[in-house]
Amino acid sequence: MIELFDVTKRFGSETAVDGISLRVERGELCALVGTSGCGKSTTLRMINRLIEHSAGEIHLDGQPVRNFDEQALRRRIGYVIQSTGLFPHWPVARNIGLVPRLLKWPRARIQMRVEELMSLLGLPMASFADKYPHQLSGGQAQRVGVARALAADPDILLMDEPFGALDPITRDTLQEELRDLQSRLHKTIVFVTHDMDEALRLADRLVVMDAGRIVQQGAPLDLLRDPADDFVASLLGGDDRGFKEAALTRVEERMLPLSPRLIARARVHREATLRQALAVMFREHADRLTVIDDEDMPVGELSLRRLVGARPHE
Known part of the structure; x- marks a missing residue:
């Protein structure tokens, strides 16, 4: 879907992105991470040509992005930013329908698409269609921004710190919705x-950047377990990497068959994370949990030893 071949971006004598190569598969969520100024936002904006690359090639579906008309390219790629970029003098429904109007969709089709997206993102038409951006909460405005990016049903979505300005509770909610x-x-x-x-x-693939270069990429758990160097280890949490790994591992991956004579009073859902299970153990002063399913039926057990022990494949 998206391929970067030895891509470089220079601003005068400064090199912001230095010869990176990256392939993002169709349907994948790829997260670019790193310290401020590492080149991650510049890399993102080169994909839809908001910033032109200085060297190398960027391909979409096998075609160089420079073969596309700039405006046509941007209309087929959804783009969500931290400040939402909503037009303040337009109501919500009109903001969402912007790109379909530019693509000259029939009015009835635009209306149907706007209604569909507002429903999908928890923004009932009756309550929000005629509101203006200043009348929305931060989370509501960000939902509108996502809806606008999805309006023309693009295959690709670029998101630049979309939830960065939100409070932690709203941010968690929108992450779950995404x-x-x-x-x-x-x-x-x-x-x-x-x-x-x-x-x-959120990520299927994590790409760690430093000083304009990619220093490591792969599945989040792989990077947590085997960081390439001290910089990656520190960025991923340093000594807290074990807790972060626990937050990505489900209880059902570690649970054992239920022992009927040793059913524990403290319970945890099979789809909870190991980090959540550990929190239950602390709260209940227990070293063993009964694992339950959606029907609250016991389906296994998890001991503290099993939780912190070797991974099943080791």
Whole structure:
């Protein structure tokens, strides 16, 4: 879907991105992470040509991006930024329908698409269609920004710190909604964030950048377990990497068959994370949990020893 071949970006004598190569598969959520100024946002903006690359090639579906008309390219790629970029003098429905109007969709089709997206993102038409951006909360405005990016049903979504300005509770909620949306829509998403917990929670592939170069990439768990160097280890949490790994591992991956004579009073859902299970153990002063399913039926057990012990494949 997206391929970068030895891509470089220079601003005068300064090199912001230095010869990076990257392949983002169709339907994958790829998170670019690193310290401020590492080149992650510049990399994102080169994909839709908001910034032109200085050297190398960027391909979409096998075609160089410079073969596309700039405006046509940007209309087929959804783009979400931290400040939402909503037009303040337009109501919500008109903001969402912007790109379909530019593509000259029939009015009835635009209306149907706007209604569909507002419903999908928890923005009832009756309550929000005629509101203006200044009348929305931060989370609501960000939902509108996502809806606008999805309006023309693009295959690709670029997201640059989309939840960075939100409070932690709203941010967690929108992260969960994005995961749910991605499970249904299977868009190809490139996501820039400085929040490692956010990246680890959302990404299929994690790309760590430093000084304009890619220093490591792969599945989040692989990087947590085997960071390439001290910089990557520190960025991923240093001594807390074990807790971050626990937050990505489900109880059902470690639970053992239930021992009927040793059913523990303290319980945890099979889809909870090991980090959540450990929190239950602390709260309940227990070293063993009964694992339950959606019907509250016991399906296994998890001991503290099993929780912190060797991984099943080791």
